[in-house]
Amino acid sequence: MAELKTTVPLKIRFSEVDSMHIVWHGHYATFFEDAREAFGRQYGLGYMDIYGQGFYAPLVEMSVKYRKPVLYDMNPDVTICFRPTDAAKIVFDYEITDHAGGEVLATGHTVQVFMDMEYRLVWANPEFYLNWKMKWNV
């Protein structure tokens, strides 16, 4: 089974730093989103790809562990890795590292499910997703 992953650099905005001079914890959701979108573009599993197949893929779970603060002048990377599963879900693991030293700053995961255009939960794997998994051997 292949390991699908991609790494993207993060740009820390001045406005993302709070009055403790560290990046506000709530912004990590956008960092994960940046990673998810980069993954989607690279492997053909973006919001628009999924939408084009007649599905939404909302998050049903997210967790973050903050190990070291992210500072304004850091240039961290976020690595996203697809976690294979048989369920009709898209599961990703994330790792934010300090580009300079390679230190792990945070980890996390997200789980997405499929909904049809009437916002009904889809319990079985959509065919396009089965094909996608076969194509990438995951």
Next chain:
Amino acid sequence: MAELKTTVPLKIRFSEVDSMHIVWHGHYATFFEDAREAFGRQYGLGYMDIYGQGFYAPLVEMSVKYRKPVLYDMNPDVTICFRPTDAAKIVFDYEITDHAGGEVLATGHTVQVFMDMEYRLVWANPEFYLNWKMKWNV
């Protein structure tokens, strides 16, 4: 001609304060939005009211003058005031004041136009808006 206005209290979140210990200037767009939504509920001109008539009302203009910083422990108010105009536009003026002393902290304005459901600009006043203006004498 009547003066339509409403005042709402603002709750400053810790995450809205930047590393200068003041509210980040970009958040004022949400303060104005809070005011606009309160106005919409009070006078029947909310996003959903407009949408229910078959229109969007996107912003085409926004300005803010920041006179004094807004601090975390302040309880400011924002006052929104409808500015009458003959054009097919919704124009609002805003004033953010320190609840304690009444000092003006910021002022601003927004301009909205009407678009139909195909995102085409609507040049003439929609009938529902003319009726709304007549009803409120503005």
Next chain:
Amino acid sequence: MAELKTTVPLKIRFSEVDSMHIVWHGHYATFFEDAREAFGRQYGLGYMDIYGQGFYAPLVEMSVKYRKPVLYDMNPDVTICFRPTDAAKIVFDYEITDHAGGEVLATGHTVQVFMDMEYRLVWANPEFYLNWKMKWNV
């Protein structure tokens, strides 16, 4: 042992709703923050209280389970509940419910640690926090 909790109403902003017409998952961090600040004011454990004792209390962990989408016209409540622990940590559980039907829309938790003003992790319970726990019997 007492159960310390508080419930606050949430105001959904138009800008918090994404193109799936549901509240974007990343905003839940601010909903939890709203709850934490309300708890802090009610029980004397706010950011400023902690800062006044010479400590920061950054988050080191956050999780959210999204059960049902939050829609623009909902008036959800968030309930925050202090989870007792012997460690030098502040742990909260959260539950977002639909005000109308009482349905659970989301759950989550956060963990905060103590850092001194030089951003060094504090391993032992600060005295003020021990006193706070004794006062509230948690």
Next chain:
Amino acid sequence: MAELKTTVPLKIRFSEVDSMHIVWHGHYATFFEDAREAFGRQYGLGYMDIYGQGFYAPLVEMSVKYRKPVLYDMNPDVTICFRPTDAAKIVFDYEITDHAGGEVLATGHTVQVFMDMEYRLVWANPEFYLNWKMKWNV
């Protein structure tokens, strides 16, 4: 007199698109900020450069004109241009264009003043800023 400007590409996040399927107007403040930070790095006038000289440079004015909506799949650019002035202010003009067609999507401006570390307004041009203007001939 020289014209100091720089252009940066914008990445539109899914979460920045609202339920009208266009980028929420409030996000333009971060687009301008991205441009300002790129300008600051290129010409040595970033937040940290200014802070290192003993000053803050908060915004006192911002305006945006939204001409065409920014869509999720666009790759717009933002161009920032320094507007020379004798006052102790930093004034920038902005233009957001569609990378594909070159069409102007939005324009705007910001004004920043100088404050010392005690948050007192500085009326005269700080010496470092006069030197900076001389160096770049603006």
